[in-house]
Amino acid sequence: MVDPLFRQSFLYDALVLDRDIHPGQMQLSSGACVNVLGRGLVEVVPPRVTEETKHIILSAGIHGDETAPMELLDLILADILNETVAVKEHCLFMLCHPEATAQHSRYIDENLNRLFNKEQKEQSKEMQISQVLKSVVQGFFESVPESNRWHLDMHSSIRQSHHYTFAVSPKVKKPTRSRELISFLQKGAVEAVLLANAPASTFSWFSAEHFGAQALTVELGRVAPLGQNDLIKLTSFELALRGLITAELSHLEEQPIETYRVTQTIKRMSEDFGFNFAQDVENFTTFEHGQVLGHDGEKLLFAKSDDEAVVFANDKVAIGQRAALMVCKVETRYEEDQIVYD
Template identity: 45%
Template sequence: MTTPLFQTSFLADTLDMTCSNDPVSVTTSAGVTIKRWERGVIEVLPSSARATDKHVLVSAGVHGNETAPLEMMDHWVNDIVAGKLNVGCHCLFIIAHPQAINRHTRFIETNLNRLFDAHHDAATLESTIAQRLKHYTDTFFLNTPRESRWHFDLHCSIRDSKHVSFAVSPRSRHETRHADLMRFLSVAHIEALILSNAPSSTYSWYSAEHHAAQALTIELGKVNRLGENNLARFEAFMNAMGDVIAGQDNESTRSPASPVVYRVTRTLMRLSEDFNFLFQDDVPNFTSFVHGEVFGHDGEKPLMAQNEHEAIVFPNPKVAIGQRAALMVCKVTVRYERGQIICD
């Protein structure tokens, strides 16, 4: 490369607000083209394109305090630049919200991962970011084969979880739950998969709904500060992502177990100021309740389990009124029809 791409690294340059991050394009000795479009946006093209290549969007930092995926992404991009990681697909890497990352906060004004639907939201820093991310997503997937589009939006959970890693498959009008996704999750040792039952406003939903992408929100451990994450816990996931980037079939050193599959039974929305859960903040995701057990209230309305062993995920009583306060899920078995995951 005749022009240096980074002063320090992809992540460090993105978070250094004094660093210009002007557009630049370089070619590695392996013939891989790397384009920086702006702060936090890197496109990678293989030396020679094939009709079978995937077009893989990897995003992280949609919530600024979820840092493990940022360190993983920095590792992949830096290895690509150094020629240590082969590139066999078309990739777009996005660090979504540098301002929130620098403040180690979930967001600045409003939750960015609730701004990808068609509603006209009030003008905020996050609404501006959401529009920019939509633009890059639209451009990246433009004129690509529908079956080649993949999107991994990487997150961490606010609280502990009975499944250290898990994924959420957004509900869309397209066939976006291919068996290849289940194979990837198995090889990556992702412990659980949640099948959403309704449209949402998340980034992964946008890619699935508007581009028919095989899209997942993937939760990798718990929030932590940069430099304090134990990435060794997610070695299988990092290796599986390396295989995807290299355009290789996912391989595993041992026969991987399939994720436990859950279906969303309902979404709990906060409707009043007087909203709270009866359990402690350290209760982990996927904690289950017996049928009829009351676990909170929304005003005078009790919140109770409507199914036996119904479990709660992403409980957050402090969300704004009208936003999601939790998902309720139940375990299901799945089968495959035309290569798509179907609940029994």
């Protein structure tokens, strides 16, 4: 069929920055409606919305060079438009930073995924975008049951990783770590989940903190240019994603998942900052208790537990930002349908 909404596709239209994106709507034969809200913003409303309907945000491209999740969303939305995927849940597809993606860049002025708290900062391209994204999320989630709100913010890692796919569950006071959410990860063969121990300023944290959404940052493979991602390695996750939005997850089997707790967050606090390990160290590389990880000015940075693993190490971040997470494996259980650990 001829797609009346896009000249090329959801993704590639968003990247043509000198061409305006006009709002548009298409009703499918199933009765579902596809609404183009703006550049990189498409809402899919199922034929029937009830009190049980999930309201799911699927976002990608917070970092412009993390392209595999963008390609996944592009493929899924194309199949929705050609009616080979019958959506049963209310969905919002988001490509968050098309300008950075078009420039093959992680960001323009600063890291967008550090701008979703209330801290006042100088204006920048990313600050403007964060305000728009927060408004879009509020509009999507308002007037729907808190228990039905989901947000999967999808990324790709800068470096190699012992776990090819993993997720980070933000720390908030609301019950946002449901058995159903963890089951989705297992059905998508996501290899590990990190349970954060402190508030953050990420996009997924924003949705969990302010709207009680079942929200995750999901890391899918490694950064690669558009067209060079090995999406075959993400087949299990793609099937689970399709199952989530079509309410057809029951046929997928849960796979084992490793669970980690965050033991410490290392922030860069001075110009004289560096790690002792190699720049290309893999995510989830482990260290022993007392091993020196690096330095921050005159302060030495130590591993605080045996088999403490490093994730997201980046000694080039701005002063005051997270330079690494340190995590340890942990045994978990469910209490009142929420995953917890001792």
